[in-house]
Amino acid sequence: MTAELVREVLAQVPDPEIPVITIEDLGILRDVAVEGTHVVVTVTPTYSGCPAMDEIRADIVSALAAAGVDDVEVRTVLAPAWTTDWMSEDGKRKLREFGIAPPGQLLLQIRPRVECPQCGSSDTEEMARFASTSCKSMWRCRSCREPFDHFKAH
Amino acid sequence: MRPPHEDARSAHVPAGTPDGADPDVAAYCLRLGDDALVLAQRLCEWAARSPQLEDDVALMNLALDLLGQSRSLLTLAGEREGAGRDEDDLAFLRDEPDFVNAQLMELENGDFGRTMARQLLVSAYALPMWQALVASADADLAGVAGKAVKEVAYHLDHARSWVVRLGDGTEESHRRMQQGLDEVWPYASELFESDALLDRLVERGVAADPVALQLIWRATVEDALAEATLSVPETDWRPTGGRGGTHTESFGYLLAELQHLHRSHPGVTW
Numbered sequence: 001m002t003a004e005l006v007r008e009v010l011a012q013v014p015d016p017e018i019p020v021i022t023i024e025d026l027g028i029l030r031d032v033a034v035e036g037t038h039v040v041v042t043v044t045p046t047y048s049g050c051p052a053m054d055e056i057r058a059d060i061v062s063a064l065a066a067a068g069v070d071d072v073e074v075r076t077v078l079a080p081a082w083t084t085d086w087m088s089e090d091g092k093r094k095l096r097e098f099g100i101a102p103p104g105q106l107l108l109q110i111r112p113r114v115e116c117p118q119c120g121s122s123d124t125e126e127m128a129r130f131a132s133t134s135c136k137s138m139w140r141c142r143s144c145r146e147p148f149d150h151f152k153a154h
Numbered sequence: 155m156r157p158p159h160e161d162a163r164s165a166h167v168p169a170g171t172p173d174g175a176d177p178d179v180a181a182y183c184l185r186l187g188d189d190a191l192v193l194a195q196r197l198c199e200w201a202a203r204s205p206q207l208e209d210d211v212a213l214m215n216l217a218l219d220l221l222g223q224s225r226s227l228l229t230l231a232g233e234r235e236g237a238g239r240d241e242d243d244l245a246f247l248r249d250e251p252d253f254v255n256a257q258l259m260e261l262e263n264g265d266f267g268r269t270m271a272r273q274l275l276v277s278a279y280a281l282p283m284w285q286a287l288v289a290s291a292d293a294d295l296a297g298v299a300g301k302a303v304k305e306v307a308y309h310l311d312h313a314r315s316w317v318v319r320l321g322d323g324t325e326e327s328h329r330r331m332q333q334g335l336d337e338v339w340p341y342a343s344e345l346f347e348s349d350a351l352l353d354r355l356v357e358r359g360v361a362a363d364p365v366a367l368q369l370i371w372r373a374t375v376e377d378a379l380a381e382a383t384l385s386v387p388e389t390d391w392r393p394t395g396g397r398g399g400t401h402t403e404s405f406g407y408l409l410a411e412l413q414h415l416h417r418s419h420p421g422v423t424w
Contacts, residue, residue, distance in 0.1 A: 049222025079297035128208035
């Protein structure tokens with residue numbers, strides 16, 4: 001199987017925490033190399049302690065096994081450090097449709113302006129810097145009064 | 155951090171060590187890894203006990219970041235040691251005197267104010283340290299730093315905002331915030347101690363210079379305490395010994411909770 005075909009298979013692997021986006025949308029799939037029958041997939045973690053990484057490694061192996069590739073090695077690299085700037089535009093659109101405000105451009109800002117994914121208003125406020133996963137914070141919209149998650153620029 | 159010498163690593167690795175082994179870098183990573191691991195374990199004691207749900211979530215997020223950092227650091231420590239120990243061996247199969255975390259990390263949580271005081275002192279040290287280590291001559295350590303620096307920026311922001319809110323709050327919150335700060339303050343001095351290991355690693359451009367770190371730390375902390383209307387504690391007492399394996403009385407209990415599952419059921423996995 002060629003590297004392109006392996007990539008096509010992996011592009012369908014969903015993120016275990018936010019299954020509307022794939023690991024490719026998220027920008028954590030760093031490299032695919034095919035050496036004969038041996039396939040090396042290189043990924044990078046989002047946050048140091050992201051518990052989804054073990055799940056993602058297992059999902060990569062099982063997705064490729066289903067496609068007939070058995071000899072798979074998943075490597076993890078830390079550098080260069082992952083950033084939400086690597087998230088695809090398609091991925092950001094899917095997050096918004098799912099009700100999660102996508103990350104803005106990374107400006108090393110901790111207090112960004114965030115649009116409500118429900119009504120599009122910019123009149124929003126942060127309720128908590130941390131949320132149900134490492135990558136999100138909790139917000140609410142002052143226009144439509146709905147609470148929502150925001151995927152932090154990182 | 156001083157500029158690295160091009161051939162520094164080969165010049166400092168004793169003859170006869172395994173390929174890729176570097177005892178100094180191993181020892182340094184073990185310190186940083188133990189710091190992160192022990193503080194993560196302490197923070198986890200707040201699970202389901204925080205003043206409000208959002209802070210339960212926040213403290214667990216901080217702990218998770220620190221746990222992730224410690225996993226990378228202990229893995230790296232094992233690789234540089236070259237004796238075949240992995241992150242689990244180092245976290246679960248060492249005894250109390252083998253842990254080289256600073257005592258500040260293991261101090262009991264106390265009330266929420268004291269926990270936030272400890273977090274402010276630790277994060278105000280960790281942020282400039284990771285900023286320096288992004289340029290470490292050890293490329294793998296620099297990789298860990300590139301992740302950690304972004305995470306710790308949030309930790310500092312969170313701890314600072316709570317210290318300010320409680321310090322500049324009610325009479326009662328001010329009193330307890332000051333008390334918590336006074337209790338943990340003396341232990342911060344250990345973070346900035348120099349020794350022969352650090353001297354060698356700073357010279358090689360691997361480690362952050364503790365003298366420079368202390369200057370930045372002091373400015374960050376004093377700025378936060380001024381806004382929080384808290385006094386900078388004055389004391390000559392400088393407890394020390396964590397880097398050499400001497401720990402406070404409560405540390406053994408922390409370690410027992412951390413290690414018992416792995417030791418009772420060797421090789422257990424989820």
